[in-house]
Amino acid sequence: MLPTTPTPPKQNVTNYSILLYGASKCGKTSTASQADGALFLATEPGLNTLEVYQYLGTNWAGRSR
Numbered sequence: 650m651l652p653t654t655p656t657p658p659k660q661n662v663t664n665y666s667i668l669l670y671g672a673s674k675c676g677k678t679s680t681a682s683q684a685d686g687a688l689f690l691a692t693e694p695g696l697n698t699l700e701v702y703q704y705l706g707t708n709w710a711g712r713s714r
Contacts (some may be wrong), residue, residue: 659665663686669677681687682699689696689703696703 667681669681671677678689678695678699681689682701687701689701691703691705
């Protein structure tokens with residue numbers, strides 16, 4: 650059955666997960682690095698010029714959802 654009422658908006662943006670998608674070299678990483686406590690799932694090299702929290706995702710085998 651489909652919902653009959655909308656979900657109320659969250660009051661705190663720290664409760665959001667955000668995925669930025671766009672063309673290469675358009676500034677996605679630089680923009681996201683400005684968010685306090687942002688965590689980058691580094692699936693490719695390129696974060697070397699930024700001071701950010703990152704998880705080096707070289708092997709995703711065995712990870713639960």
